[in-house]
Amino acid sequence: MSTTLETMDSNPGRSKFLVGGLLILIAVVYLIISSTIAGAQTYYTVDELLARGDSAVGTPMQVLGAVLGDTISYDRDTQTVSFTMVHIPADNDVVDAQGGLAAVLEAAVKDPNRQELQVVHIGIAPDTLEHQAQAIIVGTLREDGVFVASELLFKCPTKYEEVQPEQIDA
Amino acid sequence: MVADVGYGALVITFLLCFYGIGAAIYGVKKKEQSWVESARHAMLLSLPLLTISALSIINLLVTDQFQVAYVASVTNRSMPTYLRVTALWGGQEGSLILWVWLLSAFASAVMLRDWKRDREFLPWVIIVCLVTLGFFLILIIFVENPFAKMWITETGERVTSIFQPGGSEPFIPVDGNGLNPLLRHPGMIYHPPMLYLGFVSFVIPFAFAIASLVTGRTDDRWIRITRRWTLWAWLFLAIGLILGARWAYDVLGWGGYWGWDAVEIAALMPWLAATPFLHSVMIQEKRGMFKHWNMFLIILTYDLMIFGTFLTRSGVLSSVHAFAQSAIGPLFFAFIVLTLGTSLWLLSRRWQDLKSETRITSLLSRESMFLINNWLFMGILVVSFWGVIFPLLTEALGIVGDTFPSLSHIFTGQKVTVGPIYYERATGPLLAGLLFLMGVAPLSAWRASTARTLGRAIWKPFAVSLVVLVIIIGGGIRHPGALLAFWLCAFVTVVTLYEFWRGMAARRRRSGENYGLALWRLAARNRRRYGGYIIHLGVVLMALGIIGIEIFQTETQGTIAIGKQMSLGEYSFTFDKLDEFDTRDGRNVARAEISVFKNGEFVETLAPRRDFYYESGQRMTIPGLRSTIEDDFYVLLVSWEPISAENATFKAFHNPLVNWLWFGAIIFILGTFVAAWPEREKQYMPIKTDQSIATAST
Numbered sequence: 001m002s003t004t005l006e007t008m009d010s011n012p013g014r015s016k017f018l019v020g021g022l023l024i025l026i027a028v029v030y031l032i033i034s035s036t037i038a039g040a041q042t043y044y045t046v047d048e049l050l051a052r053g054d055s056a057v058g059t060p061m062q063v064l065g066a067v068l069g070d071t072i073s074y075d076r077d078t079q080t081v082s083f084t085m086v087h088i089p090a091d092n093d094v095v096d097a098q099g100g101l102a103a104v105l106e107a108a109v110k111d112p113n114r115q116e117l118q119v120v121h122i123g124i125a126p127d128t129l130e131h132q133a134q135a136i137i138v139g140t141l142r143e144d145g146v147f148v149a150s151e152l153l154f155k156c157p158t159k160y161e162e163v164q165p166e167q168i169d170a
Numbered sequence: 171m172v173a174d175v176g177y178g179a180l181v182i183t184f185l186l187c188f189y190g191i192g193a194a195i196y197g198v199k200k201k202e203q204s205w206v207e208s209a210r211h212a213m214l215l216s217l218p219l220l221t222i223s224a225l226s227i228i229n230l231l232v233t234d235q236f237q238v239a240y241v242a243s244v245t246n247r248s249m250p251t252y253l254r255v256t257a258l259w260g261g262q263e264g265s266l267i268l269w270v271w272l273l274s275a276f277a278s279a280v281m282l283r284d285w286k287r288d289r290e291f292l293p294w295v296i297i298v299c300l301v302t303l304g305f306f307l308i309l310i311i312f313v314e315n316p317f318a319k320m321w322i323t324e325t326g327e328r329v330t331s332i333f334q335p336g337g338s339e340p341f342i343p344v345d346g347n348g349l350n351p352l353l354r355h356p357g358m359i360y361h362p363p364m365l366y367l368g369f370v371s372f373v374i375p376f377a378f379a380i381a382s383l384v385t386g387r388t389d390d391r392w393i394r395i396t397r398r399w400t401l402w403a404w405l406f407l408a409i410g411l412i413l414g415a416r417w418a419y420d421v422l423g424w425g426g427y428w429g430w431d432a433v434e435i436a437a438l439m440p441w442l443a444a445t446p447f448l449h450s451v452m453i454q455e456k457r458g459m460f461k462h463w464n465m466f467l468i469i470l471t472y473d474l475m476i477f478g479t480f481l482t483r484s485g486v487l488s489s490v491h492a493f494a495q496s497a498i499g500p501l502f503f504a505f506i507v508l509t510l511g512t513s514l515w516l517l518s519r520r521w522q523d524l525k526s527e528t529r530i531t532s533l534l535s536r537e538s539m540f541l542i543n544n545w546l547f548m549g550i551l552v553v554s555f556w557g558v559i560f561p562l563l564t565e566a567l568g569i570v571g572d573t574f575p576s577l578s579h580i581f582t583g584q585k586v587t588v589g590p591i592y593y594e595r596a597t598g599p600l601l602a603g604l605l606f607l608m609g610v611a612p613l614s615a616w617r618a619s620t621a622r623t624l625g626r627a628i629w630k631p632f633a634v635s636l637v638v639l640v641i642i643i644g645g646g647i648r649h650p651g652a653l654l655a656f657w658l659c660a661f662v663t664v665v666t667l668y669e670f671w672r673g674m675a676a677r678r679r680r681s682g683e684n685y686g687l688a689l690w691r692l693a694a695r696n697r698r699r700y701g702g703y704i705i706h707l708g709v710v711l712m713a714l715g716i717i718g719i720e721i722f723q724t725e726t727q728g729t730i731a732i733g734k735q736m737s738l739g740e741y742s743f744t745f746d747k748l749d750e751f752d753t754r755d756g757r758n759v760a761r762a763e764i765s766v767f768k769n770g771e772f773v774e775t776l777a778p779r780r781d782f783y784y785e786s787g788q789r790m791t792i793p794g795l796r797s798t799i800e801d802d803f804y805v806l807l808v809s810w811e812p813i814s815a816e817n818a819t820f821k822a823f824h825n826p827l828v829n830w831l832w833f834g835a836i837i838f839i840l841g842t843f844v845a846a847w848p849e850r851e852k853q854y855m856p857i858k859t860d861q862s863i864a865t866a867s868t
Contacts, residue, residue: 016533021545028549031596032556039592043561043585062587074809076729076819090585123727124808124821127352127780127789138589151589 041138046087046117049141056141063147064090065117066108067154069131081125081152085135086114105132121149128154173238176226177317177332183219183274184311186212187304194293194300206293210281213296216274216303224271227264227316231257236343239330240264240316246348246785248756253349259362260349263316268363269479270306272370273299280374288391294381295374302373305505313498351783351790357417361410365437368407369475372440374399376472379465383516388523393451393464401846404448405839407441412835419828421790427719427831430593435554436481442554443471446547452698453540456616458527462517463544465524469513473506480506481558534619539611546603553596561587594720598651605658605713608706609635609665631668635661655717659710666703666710673700693844701845708838715831718801722826727808729819738822741803742767743776748810748818758782762807762818766796778807778820799833801826 046065049056065085072083088108089095098104108114109132119137129135129152138151190212197205227240231254236242244260245253259265277299285292310316318330320341328341352358375396382392414434415427428434447467450460480502517524530537568583613627638660639653647653670689673696678688693700726738735744743764750760761779765772776794783790796803802825810818 017530017538017541020533020542024542024545024549027599028552031549031599032553035553035592035596036556036560036588038595039588039590040586041589043587048584076809076817079727079729079819124806124819127791130787130789 043090045090046085046115049117049147050115054143057143058140060138060140062136062138063117064088065135065137066105067129067131067133067135068109068116072125072129072131074125078122079124080120080122081129082118082120083129085117085119085137085147086111088134101134105134117147118145119147119149121152126152126154130154172226172229173235173317173319176223176230177315179219179223179226180307180311180317183216183223183270184304184307186216186219187300187307190216190300191297191304194296198293203289206296209293209296209300213274213281213299214278217271217278220267220271220274224258224267227267228255228258230317231255234346236346237319237340238316239318239320242320242343242346244346244349246346248785249348253354253359256359257349259366260353263310263314265362265366266306266310266314267316269366269370270303270310272363272366273303273306273373276371276374277303277377280377288395290385290387291378291381291392291395294384295377298377298380299373301509305501309498309501313501345785348785351781351788352421355417355421357413357420361413361417363410364406364413365410368403368405368410369440369479371399371403371406372444372468372471372475375403376468379468380513380516383465383513383520386520386523388461388520390451390454390458390461393454397451398846398848400444400448400451401842404441404444405842405846407437407444408835408842409839411437411441412832416832420793420795427828430557430590432558433482435558435593436478439551439554439558440471440474440478442547442551443467443474446544447471449540450544453537457537459530459537460541460544461524461526462521465517467544469510469517472513473510476502476506476509531617532619534614534621534624536611536614536616536619538619539607539614543604543607543611546600546607549600550597553593553600557588557592557596561585602654602658605655605662605710608709609658609661612665612669612703628665631661631664634664638664649721652717652721655713655721659713659717662706662710666706669703670700697847698845701841701843701847704841704844705838706841708834708836708841711830711834711837713834715828715834718827718830719825723823725821725823727819727821729817731817736820736822738803739824740769741822741824742770743805743820743822745818745820746775756784758784760807760810762794762810762820764794764805764820766803766805776803776805778805780807797829799829802828 040060042059042061044052044056044061044063046063049061049063063085066088068084068086072081074081086108088104089098095101095104098107119135121137121139133154136153137147137149138153139147139149141147190209193205193212194209197203197207197209230238230241231245232251234241234245234247240261240263244257244264249257257264259268277296280295280299315332318332319334320343321329321331321335321338322341323329323335324337329335329338334340375392378392378396382388411434414437418429419427444467447464450467451464453460454464480499530541532538562585564586565583571583609631610624610628613631614624615627635657639657642653642656642660647656670692673692674685674689677683677692678685681688681691683691724739726736728736730736730745732745732747735742737743743766746763746765748760748762750758752758759779759781761777764776764778766774766776774796776796778794779792781790781792782788791806791808794805794807802823804823804825806821808819808821
């Protein structure tokens with residue numbers, strides 16, 4: 001944009017361009033701020049969310065966790081998917097220190113002291129919803145402590161990168 | 171053995187990069203062309219070497235060499251050969267090899283051009299290409315080595331390393347993990363290489379821009395040389411994005427095509443910087459303006475391309491795409507800072523030489539329209555960039571909250587992300603603005619253009635577009651956003667066709683050719699201009715598809731018994747039967763058959779199905795899809811009762827107009843071919859005189 005400003009030096013039409021550019025700038029800034037407010041979702045781990053208690057109820061957010069496979073159920077009548085999610089750390093460094101994502105997911109679902117979050121979602125279960133999947137869910141926490149998810153995202157493709165083969169040739 | 175050959179070739183190429191950079195610099199310093207020639211040969215030699223390396227990996231992939239960790243992670247014994255070959259880009263390490271191979275191939279092609287008129291650029295183009303190549307080779311050799319093998323040490327620990335650790339035994343798995351079934355789709359097979367083609371080809375115009383800055387030959391020669399490269403790069407990137415969208419529509423089973431995922435945006439951002447670049451270089455060629463700006467845009471495109479490769483490869487952001495976390499993040503960051511800093515420093519050194527030769531005088535002139543177009547694209551780019559970094563920013567800003575407790579409720583240090591709502595809201599008005607410009611700009615004159623001249627040119631197409639609007643309202647559409655969007659589409663279409671018509675008619679009057687011939691020759695003589703118009707028409711058609719699915723998509727879901735019916739709008743379908751069977755390639759398939767009716771008339775039988783891959787435990791939902799120019803009826807099999815198969819749950823989407831998105835994409839691609847098709851190099855003269863709108867030519 002500096003090009004134009006410079007081009008416009010001592011040009012009688014310069015103010016028109018300044019005004020035009022400024023208007024676009026203001027419009028872009030306005031759009032970014034207002035849309036950020038409209039679209040913002042705070043990102044929590046299960047532990048962080050549970051630690052916030054009731055103050056977390058009602059605000060849109062994303063929650064990270066690991067899926068417990070035997071809790072997955074689908075109710076045909078209400079077309080509701082429900083499952084339980086347990087805490088996993090969000091920080092990549094922590095994950096690496098604990099042996100990578102696959103190891104973290106496995107440890108999380110086996111941990112007897114884990115914190116759990118119940119999730120319901122009206123709609124279909126994605127193909128990637130399975131035991132030990134890393135889940136990012138979008139939605140709000142209900143007053144009874146159940147998380148109502150409007151969007152489910154499971155990161156299973158990861159496992160093709162990270163799970164090492166276990167067999168060995170004799 | 172094969173792995174060692176491949177690895178050796180990589181290391182030699184890496185050393186060759188050092189030699190080439192050194193030779194080119196020495197050649198420039200000592201003014202000895204023979205050293206530059208030697209550097210050129212080093213650049214050329216990298217291609218056969220990297221070809222050996224790439225072929226080595228492909229050989230390992232197709233011959234089940236599971237000791238190689240990469241092979242074990244992306245292939246298994248049951249995969250057909252063509253999929254094993256494409257597994258070259260199925261994971262991080264392999265895709266980086268594809269990246270460097272492409273760069274080497276493009277740079278070699280450039281090396282073979284006729285350099286007579288641009289000899290001073292040659293050493294610097296070589297240096298930029300080799301620095302980029304060298305950086306990626308560092309990543310491959312030291313961090314993400316696709317040739318690394320697995321070993322079992324004496325203590326029973328499994329390690330991955332290129333050389334056998336002392337006292338260890340080779341670890342050879344019986345079978346590999348196999349390629350994620352979600353990625354076994356034609357769209358997914360071609361999507362990554364197309365994106366990479368686009369990414370990598372932007373290195374070439376960037377290299378010439380840098381060469382121009384370093385040598386001080388700051389006329390528009392670099393733009394003329396690289397114009398076609400830029401167009402091809404831009405085209406490949408667009409094809410990559412479109413294939414990704416199509417893949418999402420066909421395979422991911424959510425009825426959409428674009429989710430504003432961070433990685434999608436990472437691929438979109440270089441395109442958002444390159445598109446204004448393509449437009450504004452025309453102004454530099456014609457009027458000698460926007461020189462700083464064009465330099466800035468190509469530098470930005472290059473670094474956004476590196477940033478895009480980084481985002482897709484580092485796992486820094488949570489995303490379905492971020493399938494690996496590794497140490498390459500800091501390296502990428504350092505490289506981006508280094509290249510961006512150096513480029514901008516070079517630009518500042520040449521600031522005076524790049525002064526504009528002329529000035530914009532009218533807000534309604536063509537130059538001015540291009541300028542506004544550039545601003546709007548920058549606006550969309552900033553919106554996208556902000557959305558991508560916002561989560562990182564909010565997390566980092568926790569430090570503000572910690573330092574100033576009074577602000578701690580705002581800066582909590584908790585990561586905050588922005589969803590699709592953010593992007594749709596913020597980019598919508600900017601995209602509408604771009605569409606509007608697409609309609610107005612072709613009719614505005616260069617240099618001086620007044621409201622009167624523009625009005626005279628525009629009123630006819632404007633009136634026609636209003637008639638179209640009235641027809642659409644008559645058709646029963648009331649949604650204000652949709653009406654505005656449809657009107658914009660109509661306006662751009664009418665203006666563009668009007669431009670073709672005026673050009674054709676004028677040529678016909680002059681030459682006496684018939685309409686067809688006149689149109690053909692008109693487009694052939696002004697390929698960039700008329701190719702550009704075809705691209706605009708493609709964009710409008712794509713916009714129709716996007717409006718259709720974004721505003722008018724409807725969906726329903728239900729469980730029905732065999733013989734029963736479900737309906738959605740004009741459509742309904744009956745559940746005829748459900749089969750469950752195993753296939754030879756290791757899948758269990760549940761396949762429903764449904765009869766689709768439109769307004770009560772039978773139209774088609776669809777077979778939505780669910781594939782279960784035994785080895786990987788992965789499921790994949792393939793929609794039953796009836797696709798017409800009017801709408802898509804998209805049905806997913808959600809669940810069923812396994813044995814009796816009496817009941818099944820379906821989810822159905824009605825996606826009006828969505829086919830125009832794909833059809834428009836094809837027109838868009840054709841238009842780019844027209845614009846980018848090689849023609850003999852000729853010396854363009856800048857327009858010196860005022861021209862009336864009708865004869866303004868590109």
